[in-house]
Amino acid sequence: MKQSVVNKILANSPEPHIDGIIVINSKGKILAFDSAAQDLFGYSEKEAVDHPLTMLMPDIQAQNHPAYLAKADKNQFHMTHKLNAERTIIGKHKQGEMIPLTITVSADRSNPEIRFTGVLQDLRKHESRLSQIFQDFESTTQALNQRIEFDALLSDCSNRLLSCHPEEFVSVMENILQSIGEFLSFDHCFILKFNNNLSQGSLWAEWRRSVSLMLPFPEYFSIPNSQVFLEAYSKTNTMVLCNRENQSPEYVTLFKLAQSMSPNGFISSRITPIQSENDAPAGCIGFSILDPSHKPSESQIALLSTATQLLINAWGRHQLILKSRKIEQDLLNANRILSQQAMHDALTGLPNRRAFDHGLLQEFDRAQRHNSSVCLMMCDIDFFKHYNDYFGHSEGDYCLQQVARILQSTFNRAGELCTRFGGEEFAIILPSINYQEATEQAQRLLKNLLDAKIPHAPSSQQSYLTISIGIAKFSPSQYYSDVKALISAADKALYFAKENGRNQLAWAKEAE
Known part of the structure; x- marks a missing residue:
């Protein structure tokens, strides 16, 4: 009892x-x-x-x-x-x-x-015990003050990371690695990127306390026992202490990796994995010590864990920014391609009918506002149906491409626009040009096409491919009410040229 x-x-x-x-x-x-x-x-x-x-x-x-x-x-x-x-x-x-x-x-x-x-x-x-309590209290106070100071440092680091331009991110990260390394008395701080199968790593950011004690990282380096490391890495979500005492296969591999990073006087390294969005290994952050007498306190390790998480979050945010910028650039490129495709003919590469309508309306309005002129040439390949029937549509397509190249080489001055109007018909817009210049340009096109000596079908009544041209001009002295009237006038001139023997040009006033 x-x-x-x-x-x-x-x-x-x-x-x-x-x-x-x-x-x-x-x-x-x-x-x-x-x-x-x-x-x-x-x-x-x-x-x-x-x-x-x-x-x-x-x-x-x-x-x-x-x-x-x-x-x-x-x-x-x-x-x-x-x-x-x-x-x-x-x-x-x-x-x-x-x-x-x-x-x-x-x-x-x-x-x-x-x-x-x-x-x-x-x-x-x-x-x-009371004396020990006072000592513990003093240590706790020191740790708390250190934590407050470190939190202020991390807050500043976070602001710098958030406000920096993506192109400055790596240099800012290296400055932050230096700040953290100096505050917590580490000798070497680094961030590495790995390839997909962890067989190779590359340096992303680094700070070394003493250049003389540390060899520089190679730009690329192999990872020893990558398969073992991959398995260990996939299981590791927290900071790992790599030193000679940890003898398990994955830790030995991590130790060898850390040793390859800090080959001169390496003692230990605390390595934290960085994982991608799908939890695959993407890299690691390491903090190494060269002085065997220096052993970080528990409070310092706690601060290091907080700092490491900040760096990992910043790294992940940076990757998202880069990914977002790439997506944005890809969208811009895709839109540019779509815009190009929407405004260009797939076969000849020339601007298409939509581009023609837009370009002619723009030049017509400009000519009206500035009391200037704009010429429109409508061109049609002579007897192209015979060409297609005799050579086939594939050769017909190639013929259209050849004509398009001749048009582009003939009308290549700034502001001139060659377009495929439809079928075998092409349209050229010539702003601020007079009657004589337009006539000379059309005659040069006729000559260039004949000089190309593109064989024609026997039934076409011509040995080589030719073209007929109709020209209409809007100017203060020759007024058209709108673009439709201008196109209609050029079409009538084209019809007139064909009716009068083809392989020639005709002005709209001749067709009236």
Whole structure:
């Protein structure tokens, strides 16, 4: 029963604050004396139980103790001797040594005979503990101040990363690696990128405390035991300490990798994986130490973990920016291609009918506003149906491409626009040109096509391919109400040229 009383008290007491438990009866006889009390006073349980409590007290306390018990039995404690209140006393060791103690006494009146339980604390031990508490508090305060300072540093780093231009990102990251490395006393900080199968790595950003102690990274380097590393890497989501003590296959591989990164005086490196959007290995961040006497504290490692996460997030954000910019550029290129396709003829590469309509309307409006002129040439290949029937459509397509090249080489001045109007018909827009210049341009086209000597079908009545041209000009002296009227006039001139023998040009005024 005595031991069960002690066990019950122990179960309900915070162990770190207990250096002994003693249970006595109303006469002051010891009923229970736990092992901690035995260590505290030097008596065994057998030597203490059934003996008076006064054996554990200095003489003056021993003389007054019977009166104290009598008051306690009648619940007549003085304020300084109140039950359940902690007070300071002096105990006496078996060897006579005085022991400064605190005691908290409680009374158990559930049994016929009242019992008193005293819970003791050894002030000698707790003074030492108090000193340790003060030391811990000082260390905690220092760590907290360091954390506040480091948080301010990371906040500044975060702002710099968010505000920098993508082209400046790597240099900003290297500056931040330097700030973190110097603050936490690391010697080498680096960020690496890996290829898809982890067989090769490349340096992305780096800071070295001492250039003389560290070899520069090669631009590309192989990763030893890449398959083992790949398996280890896929399982690692947190910072890994790589040094000679970690002998598991994946850690040995990481160590070899870190050693290849820091070949001069390498001691240890803390490596954190960087993963892509689909959780595949993309790279790693490492912080290495060269000085064997330097061992980062737990608080420094905690700060490093926070900094590493910031760098990983920044790296991921940068990759998203690059990806977004690539998507944006791809969209611009695709839109440019679509725009090109929408405004150009797929067969000849010339601007198509849509481009012609837009270009002619633009030049017509400009001529009206500036009181200037614009010429329109409508061209049609002579007897092209015979050509297609004789040579076939594939050769017909090639013929159209040849004519398109001749048109482009003939009309190549700024502002001139050659278009495929439809079928074997082409249209050329010539802004700010007079009658003589337009005539000379048309005659040069007729000559260039004949000089090309493109064989014609025998049924065409001509040996080589020719073209007919109709020209209409808008000017203050020759007015057309709109582009439709101008096109109609050029078409009539073209028809006139064909009716009069083909392989020639005709002006609209001739066809009137």
